[in-house]
Amino acid sequence: MVSITFIQPDGAAQTVQATLGDSVMQTALNNNIEGIFAECGGAMMCATCHCYIDDKWAEKTGDKSDGEDDMLDCAETEVTDASRLTCQIKVTDALDGLVVRLPSELA
């Protein structure tokens, strides 16, 4: 089992078990993580699955997909160097312990 911790903007943390092969986005939906909406169902069309991945995990979560940066540009939440679309990150054994931070809604 791979565990992933989701941290809300207010610091509240929730650690859940992820299924290999699912995306991090699916893992969040399956566990009712607030702040991930995934309106396009992972088609990289909506950016409502936007999260931050800490530097030390960046290598393990792999490169961004083609076009991911362009989609991120349209995110309605603040985009940083740590930004990723969680629908583009597949759960692998290497991600055990992954920390995913959720963006705050822009006012």
Place this chain on the structure above:
Amino acid sequence: MERVVIIGAGQGGFQAAASLRQEGFDGEILLIGDEPGHPYQRPPLSKAYLKGGTVQALSLRPDSFFETHKIDLRMGCWVRAIDRANARVEIDGEQIAYDHLIIATGARNLRPQIAGLEHAVGLRTLHDASAIKASLVNGVRVGVIGGGFIGLEFAAVARELGHSVTVAEAAPRLMARAVSEPMSARFAEKHREMGTDILLSDGVAEIDAAGFTLASGRRIDSDLTLLAAGVVPNVELAKLAGLQVDNGIVVDEMLVTSDPVISALGDCAAFPDPVTGRSIRLESVQAATDHARMIAKRIAKGADTPYRAVPWFWSDQADWKLQIAGLAGPTDTAEELADGTVLRFCGSRITAVETINNAKAHMTARKGMASGVPLTRQQFNITPAEVLV
């Protein structure tokens, strides 16, 4: 307590319920849908699901979501009538009162009067897709009637899975209602390169257990025949209730029907195009979710800004992702740029941008359109290569 009743638990109905809670609505929410199981998304039905995807991956949310958010989900439940005089809906043996009603009944497959229609399957529901998935074994011959998005996505998957595929389209080009001529041509070539027989300007005359016959007399033998000839909106309930219906359930710029406490959204709603003002009906995830969010905001917070969302759409066919930003009218012209981007024009105004595997151009278009400043050719950084009308 205030109660919102939502008819139809598909993409838009689900989103309306979820957005109501997100916007802080604390009354009762009833989400009623006739399909069994859970609210699910349709786009993967003609894509990943047929290639070994799971039912679970289609689900919009797990059971616990509906519990946590106090959404009273009634699946397998058909709404028979809307009683506007008493503000209630009728389901099997029960009357449910509403303060606000949201009609999100979607659309169903068009089944034109063709002899032998019973031999053709459709692809709209999980039920349909599961049946199709089960029959796609051991190299069958697949015949697709209709060269629109769903027919072509299905054709691409069937080819990738090694089946032989023929697509017959009555119009002279593919996806004619939604994309420009150059895009239609490129997709025809793509499918032909994949080994699919693409037959144009040849509608179906008759279907039978062993295939179908086209208007030209040409015979297509098929083990599996998919009829993908478009959809009709589910408007009967609204019509019976005396709501205004014209191609869809007519709503105003606030997405309210001719009854001020009833809204309609998604595939079943005809709404004014924020750019041109003409009445349009879109069949897309974008329209269903953006409509739902706006209606939820209005009910929860009394927000009163009219609907203005920029339409966008995608279609995955083999390794090509077609993306469309904006909305072109049927007579809009097309200009193909050197990098393959197609700009659609109404006069000098760019109405839509069509791209293949080019997220950058797609996003540039979406952002530009959302900003309200007219798009220009220069934003796509390329000089016109060719002008096609």
